[in-house]
Amino acid sequence: MSSIGKYLYLEWLKFRRFRPFVVLSIAYVVLLPSMLFSFHSMVQFAKLRFRTPEAYFKFPHVWEYLAYGGSWLAFFLLGYLGVALVTYEFQHRTVRQNIMAGLSRRDYYAAKLAFITGYALFATAYFLLLGFILGMIYTGPNEYHSFFQEMESMPFRYFLMIFSYMLFGMFIGFIFRKSALSVLIYFSYVFFIEKIFRWVVHRDILYIQEKYNLYYPINAMSDLTPLPFGHLMREMSVPFTQYHALSPTQAIVTSLLWAVLFIGVGYYRFVRSDL
Amino acid sequence: MEVLHIEGLTKRYGHIKAIDSLSLTVQSGQVMGLLGPNGSGKTTTLGIILDILKADAGRYVWFEGKYAQAEARKRIGSILERPYFYPHLTADENLDIVRRIKDLPPMSFDEVLDTVGLLKRRHSPYRTYSLGMKQRLAVASTLLGDPEVLIFDEPTNGLDPEGIIEMREIILNLRHRGKTVFLASHILDEVEKICTHVTVLQRGKVLASGPLGHIITNNKFVIVSASQPDELQQLLQTMEGVLHITREGPKLIVEVREDLRPEAINRIAAQNGIWLSHLEERRMSLEEEFLKLVKAQNTR
Numbered sequence: 213m214s215s216i217g218k219y220l221y222l223e224w225l226k227f228r229r230f231r232p233f234v235v236l237s238i239a240y241v242v243l244l245p246s247m248l249f250s251f252h253s254m255v256q257f258a259k260l261r262f263r264t265p266e267a268y269f270k271f272p273h274v275w276e277y278l279a280y281g282g283s284w285l286a287f288f289l290l291g292y293l294g295v296a297l298v299t300y301e302f303q304h305r306t307v308r309q310n311i312m313a314g315l316s317r318r319d320y321y322a323a324k325l326a327f328i329t330g331y332a333l334f335a336t337a338y339f340l341l342l343g344f345i346l347g348m349i350y351t352g353p354n355e356y357h358s359f360f361q362e363m364e365s366m367p368f369r370y371f372l373m374i375f376s377y378m379l380f381g382m383f384i385g386f387i388f389r390k391s392a393l394s395v396l397i398y399f400s401y402v403f404f405i406e407k408i409f410r411w412v413v414h415r416d417i418l419y420i421q422e423k424y425n426l427y428y429p430i431n432a433m434s435d436l437t438p439l440p441f442g443h444l445m446r447e448m449s450v451p452f453t454q455y456h457a458l459s460p461t462q463a464i465v466t467s468l469l470w471a472v473l474f475i476g477v478g479y480y481r482f483v484r485s486d487l
Numbered sequence: 488m489e490v491l492h493i494e495g496l497t498k499r500y501g502h503i504k505a506i507d508s509l510s511l512t513v514q515s516g517q518v519m520g521l522l523g524p525n526g527s528g529k530t531t532t533l534g535i536i537l538d539i540l541k542a543d544a545g546r547y548v549w550f551e552g553k554y555a556q557a558e559a560r561k562r563i564g565s566i567l568e569r570p571y572f573y574p575h576l577t578a579d580e581n582l583d584i585v586r587r588i589k590d591l592p593p594m595s596f597d598e599v600l601d602t603v604g605l606l607k608r609r610h611s612p613y614r615t616y617s618l619g620m621k622q623r624l625a626v627a628s629t630l631l632g633d634p635e636v637l638i639f640d641e642p643t644n645g646l647d648p649e650g651i652i653e654m655r656e657i658i659l660n661l662r663h664r665g666k667t668v669f670l671a672s673h674i675l676d677e678v679e680k681i682c683t684h685v686t687v688l689q690r691g692k693v694l695a696s697g698p699l700g701h702i703i704t705n706n707k708f709v710i711v712s713a714s715q716p717d718e719l720q721q722l723l724q725t726m727e728g729v730l731h732i733t734r735e736g737p738k739l740i741v742e743v744r745e746d747l748r749p750e751a752i753n754r755i756a757a758q759n760g761i762w763l764s765h766l767e768e769r770r771m772s773l774e775e776e777f778l779k780l781v782k783a784q785n786t787r
Contacts, residue, residue, distance in 0.1 A: 314561030
């Protein structure tokens with residue numbers, strides 16, 4: 213087995229029965245379709261009129277709506293899982309045991325990255341399967357051709373979105389190490405610290421005037437799979453108002469740059485400090 | 488072969504130097520005791536050579552540099568401070584993780600778990616274990632793959648008397664099988680019973696290092712007092728087997744050779760008409776041993 217395969221399997225053995233891993237993974241699997249169905253119930257309850265009824269279940273837009281739901285789950289569940297996968301090992305000092313037993317710090321770090329990469333791939337595969345099934349059920353047979361329309365780089369963007377949230381959680385874990393503190397910082401950052409930064413730096417929380425405002429990490433991650441706002445407005449016959457978000461390409465490039473920074477800084481801290 | 492070579496290792500925590508230009512060498516087959524009071528830098532030293540802590544200066548080389556650092560650690564069984572295992576995994580699963588990290592072939596853990604008496608609880612999660620059981624599992628994990636070198640940090644800390652004896656037997660057995668053992672302890676008695684060599688640390692510095700007999704004298708002390716201390720002192724000074732006498736108030740602290748028994752002192756005193764009011768045999772405490780070493784260091 214190649215060494216990265218070996219370390220990936222090692223991470224699997226460590227965490228396959230780790231409660232947060234199991235619970236959060238099941239929650240992701242169950243909640244991803246539920247998000248879309250709850251949206252559907254909301255639309256029905258509010259008696260909103262869509263030009264194309266149930267457009268969010270149909271090709272090609274099912275991808276965007278489902279991905280948007282997935283970004284909320286990544287934000288709440290999988291980023292937190294990223295934190296837990298690291299802080300659990302610091303809390304119980306198993307990181308020390310791994311290094312003492314003969315893992316190099318570089319390989320330990322690489323194993324963690326490999327694990328979230330694998331996890332994000334599975335999460336993306338599930339997303340694609342679910343989107344495919346829903347689309348097949350709800351889209352009329354003569355519209356199947358729209359399957360890939362507007363899908364653009366969606367599989368990659370979805371993968372990068374999941375990976376980025378988990379990586380950010382892991383980064384926080386490697387920097388702060390203590391479980392409760394890291395979880396607190398993760399949620400504080402994704403909920404309001406970034407917004408405070410943006411306000412302090414740009415005085416422009418609604419991102420109206422200044423474009424730089426959009427390049428912050430959490431904003432870039434969430435713009436990978438944004439709410440299909442334009443489509444939603446058109447469907448509900450609301451005159452299109454401007455919606456400020458990064459384009460898919462901008463979001464991909466920005467998220468990748470942040471990922472490099474998080475990986476680099478996390479690595480630098482991990483290999484240089486006491487464990 | 489030089490199993491471990493440490494040169495000029497220094498580690499600071501703020502203004503405090505936990506270890507200060509520490510150098511020492513461990514040869515193959517030695518059982519090296521790292522002896523010192525709490526806070527003398529024992530665990531820090533072990534932490535650095537296991538890559539858990541980063542030194543501020545100095546270097547260390549395992550196996551004469553034959554392997555990369557991580558590869559070298561795969562050939563070492565080690566315990567630092569306390570056992571570190573995944574709480575939700577069983578003994579078998581935890582050992583399997585260590586085995587995989589060490590690149591050892593698939594193996595049955597029956598024997599090693601039997602050695603440490605954990606066979607019955609092997610399928611319970613680690614978090615349900617008592618402290619003694621956790622330590623036993625740690626010992627089991629150090630023995631995996633029968634490594635050439637073993638590192639133990641305060642191996643008998645927190646064990647019950649039975650556990651202490653078992654632990655010492657395990658280490659003595661390793662010694663007899665020619666393994667190299669590096670062991671930190673603040674218990675002089677433990678080091679004396681187990682080690683072939685000793686390095687004494689004080690405030691992060693090596694005070695002395697060498698074969699056990701050269702560093703720690705086996706001499707014992709007899710503490711006596713009588714109503715005529717001056718006469719008693721004069722008398723004992725001429726006695727065969729008495730090495731040194733110090734006066735502490737009314738008491739005489741008499742350093743004697745191993746074979747001199749306290750009743751001999753009692754007899755000779757009585758024969759000379761001096762009746763002892765106090766007679767006590769004692770080993771040097773670690774503190775006294777240190778004082779002696781410090782004095783020796785200062786007069787050198």
